Amino acid sequence: MNDEIPETHPRYKSLVIRERLRDFMEKGIVVPEGLIAHGRGEAFDYIFGEASQDFALESEKAAISLLMLSKNPVITVNGNVAALSYKEIVELHNVTGIKVEINLFHRSDERIKKIAELFQREGLTEIYGIHADKEIPGLVHNRRFADGNGIYSADTVFIPLEDGDRAMSLKNMGKKVIAIDLNPFSRTSITADISIIDEITRTIKNFIKIYEELKNLNESELKEILNKFDNKKNKVDAINLICEKLRYWQTDQKPHL
Amino acid sequence: MNDEIPETHPRYKSLVIRERLRDFMEKGIVVPEGLIAHGRGEAFDYIFGEASQDFALESEKAAISLLMLSKNPVITVNGNVAALSYKEIVELHNVTGIKVEINLFHRSDERIKKIAELFQREGLTEIYGIHADKEIPGLVHNRRFADGNGIYSADTVFIPLEDGDRAMSLKNMGKKVIAIDLNPFSRTSITADISIIDEITRTIKNFIKIYEELKNLNESELKEILNKFDNKKNKVDAINLICEKLRYWQTDQKPHL
Numbered sequence: 001m002n003d004e005i006p007e008t009h010p011r012y013k014s015l016v017i018r019e020r021l022r023d024f025m026e027k028g029i030v031v032p033e034g035l036i037a038h039g040r041g042e043a044f045d046y047i048f049g050e051a052s053q054d055f056a057l058e059s060e061k062a063a064i065s066l067l068m069l070s071k072n073p074v075i076t077v078n079g080n081v082a083a084l085s086y087k088e089i090v091e092l093h094n095v096t097g098i099k100v101e102i103n104l105f106h107r108s109d110e111r112i113k114k115i116a117e118l119f120q121r122e123g124l125t126e127i128y129g130i131h132a133d134k135e136i137p138g139l140v141h142n143r144r145f146a147d148g149n150g151i152y153s154a155d156t157v158f159i160p161l162e163d164g165d166r167a168m169s170l171k172n173m174g175k176k177v178i179a180i181d182l183n184p185f186s187r188t189s190i191t192a193d194i195s196i197i198d199e200i201t202r203t204i205k206n207f208i209k210i211y212e213e214l215k216n217l218n219e220s221e222l223k224e225i226l227n228k229f230d231n232k233k234n235k236v237d238a239i240n241l242i243c244e245k246l247r248y249w250q251t252d253q254k255p256h257l
Numbered sequence: 258m259n260d261e262i263p264e265t266h267p268r269y270k271s272l273v274i275r276e277r278l279r280d281f282m283e284k285g286i287v288v289p290e291g292l293i294a295h296g297r298g299e300a301f302d303y304i305f306g307e308a309s310q311d312f313a314l315e316s317e318k319a320a321i322s323l324l325m326l327s328k329n330p331v332i333t334v335n336g337n338v339a340a341l342s343y344k345e346i347v348e349l350h351n352v353t354g355i356k357v358e359i360n361l362f363h364r365s366d367e368r369i370k371k372i373a374e375l376f377q378r379e380g381l382t383e384i385y386g387i388h389a390d391k392e393i394p395g396l397v398h399n400r401r402f403a404d405g406n407g408i409y410s411a412d413t414v415f416i417p418l419e420d421g422d423r424a425m426s427l428k429n430m431g432k433k434v435i436a437i438d439l440n441p442f443s444r445t446s447i448t449a450d451i452s453i454i455d456e457i458t459r460t461i462k463n464f465i466k467i468y469e470e471l472k473n474l475n476e477s478e479l480k481e482i483l484n485k486f487d488n489k490k491n492k493v494d495a496i497n498l499i500c501e502k503l504r505y506w507q508t509d510q511k512p513h514l
Binding site for chain 1: 278290294295296297298440442492493496499503504506507
């Protein structure tokens with residue numbers, strides 16, 4: 001993908017992701033606001049050591065259990081999500097059957113078409129949200145549009161990398177919400193039933209591994225995983241780790257970022 | 258500047274700054290990497306309440322004192338700095354005489370020309386770094402170039418919004434370094450003699466106010482301000498505030514970001 005950044009660079013993955021977002025902005029898939037949002041996530045991911053922490057893995061296991069228990073789960077995809085993880089999302093669809101719906105804040109037919117093409121090239125035939133015919137109550141901007149056969153009728157919505165008003169509106173419709181957000185204080189993290197505090201490309205890769213581990217469990221075993229999961233405790237663990245790291249860096253006084 | 262974001266919006270300033278960076282990227286002044294870097298700063302600024310905290314004001318007072326005591330101070334300007342604060346930097350030059358040098362990681366003659374034009378339109382006649390003829394020892398990338406009459410011969414370099422290797426190399430040349438970085442753990446913040454943990458547009462505006470307060474002080478009074486300033490304690494105060502805010506948000510569990 002990149003011949004300038006050496007794979008031995010300690011922050012190789014993070015730099016490759018930045019290049020990828022820049023490239024996908026040039027292709028008209030990522031918007032400038034998406035780059036700024038990515039930067040906000042980066043700040044938290046540095047502190048988490050750019051690795052999936054235990055609280056993240058716990059929430060990812062619960063998320064897979066919920067997706068497996070759901071009758072009609074949908075993942076909602078924006079520009080950043082598509083750019084960073086379209087291949088892995090198609091893989092996730094292939095193993096779990098989760099529907100894929102495109103939903104954009106900066107919505108244009110052209111951007112939707114380009115994002116749909118990414119998924120189609122990976123072999124995904126049914127993509128929702130292209131002709132979104134329903135509206136989510138309580139939202140005024142373009143993200144209110146939803147597909148009647150997708151998010152609108154879903155029982156569980158998996159919304160990576162968004163801000164929180166849509167998560168809140170979907171909760172108000174009685175849906176279960178799974179979110180990915182590196183910021184444990186965002187409205188999305190606070191609203192979601194399962195708040196995954198992890199980086200998206202790591203999360204989706206973990207999902208596929210975890211699915212392999214859980215795929216033979218029965219309904220009551222999956223429910224047990226969900227019942228044991230404590231979303232609030234998980235967020236507290238994330239916050240504790242942030243403060244622990246900051247205190248350590250403070251006494252250490254070496255450059256870390 | 259913007260007729261869509263209402264001034265009453267609680268995060269008005271932050272949203273206007275985002276739009277400004279996007280507009281200046283379209284003009285070829287800001288690079289995509291600059292948007293990501295801005296997002297990282299935003300994450301910290303949210304936590305600081307998007308306001309100049311006491312530790313920031315203390316460091317800004319020390320910075321102005323150091324600039325007034327310096328024989329040949331230079332501010333180094335990249336794309337983000339130019340986009341967000343070119344007018345205020347010209348004002349700062351007019352009141353303190355600080356030289357302005359353009360230095361870009363993603364250096365091209367075209368970008369340098371566009372940035373120089375911004376400053377020229379505000380009436381700045383002498384702009385350094387356009388024909389950078391010297392190299393800062395220890396740097397390999399394009400930012401190694403420096404103007405012999407600017408940064409290269411400066412006693413104090415004010416470097417807002419950069420990563421830290423250049424700050425380190427300038428320190429190794431025996432120069433005093435003032436930095437602006439919302440991240441108290443960045444290499445820039447750790448390296449600088451005065452680490453201003455504040456947002457750039459607020460900082461430069463504060464600078465001009467503080468200069469008005471200090472302009473009649475004599476050398477020994479300015480030195481006293483500098484001697485009383487404790488950069489390390491200041492960074493500890495910033496870190497304490499981050500953890501305090503996170504703990505509060507954690508118990509509060511209301512959406513804040």
